[in-house]
Amino acid sequence: MAVAQNSYSETIRPAVAGMVANLTNADADTRIVETASGIGFGLAVGQGAGAKGAVLGAAAATGFVGVSIRDVVLDPSDGDTYPQGAGIAVLTEGDIWVATGGAVAPGDNVVFDAATGILSSLPADATHFAIAGARWMTGAANGGLAILRLGGALPSA
Numbered sequence: 001m002a003v004a005q006n007s008y009s010e011t012i013r014p015a016v017a018g019m020v021a022n023l024t025n026a027d028a029d030t031r032i033v034e035t036a037s038g039i040g041f042g043l044a045v046g047q048g049a050g051a052k053g054a055v056l057g058a059a060a061a062t063g064f065v066g067v068s069i070r071d072v073v074l075d076p077s078d079g080d081t082y083p084q085g086a087g088i089a090v091l092t093e094g095d096i097w098v099a100t101g102g103a104v105a106p107g108d109n110v111v112f113d114a115a116t117g118i119l120s121s122l123p124a125d126a127t128h129f130a131i132a133g134a135r136w137m138t139g140a141a142n143g144g145l146a147i148l149r150l151g152g153a154l155p156s157a
Contacts, residue, residue, distance in 0.1 A: 017042030018070030026094030038081040042098035043117030061129035066090035093152030110134035
C-alpha cells in the first residue's frame, strides 16, 4: 500500500491571505467583480464602473472600498481568485490577514498598489495610495502574513 503522507507539521498555519482575523468591528459588503483577470484574496478592492462593481486596486485613494475576503467555497480551479462576474466579499471595517508587499510593523500606515492591490507600508506616491484609518496590527517581512485593521473611514470623493 502506498504512503499517502509521510510527514506533517506539528502545528497548523495560523492564517491565510484574506482570512478575517477576528470580529473586532467587522463589517463587509458584497460587490460584483469587474476585473477580467479576477481578484485574489486579501487584496485592495476599488470602486468599479457599476454601483456595486469591484476592481483590483484603484486609480486613486478615493476609489478604495475595502479588502477582499477569502471564500472557501469558490471553485478550486479558480486558484483562490474571485472570477469576473462573481460576487465578492469585501471587508470595509475590521481586521484581516493579508500578504504584505514589503516589511511592515505594528502601527505603520497602510498603502495599496494601484495596479496589483497589494498592501504595504511603502511611502505613498503616484502608484501607492494611503488608506485613511488603516494600520498594521502585527508585523511581517516582505510577503509574510500580517493583520491589517481597517477603521471604516473611507476617503471622500
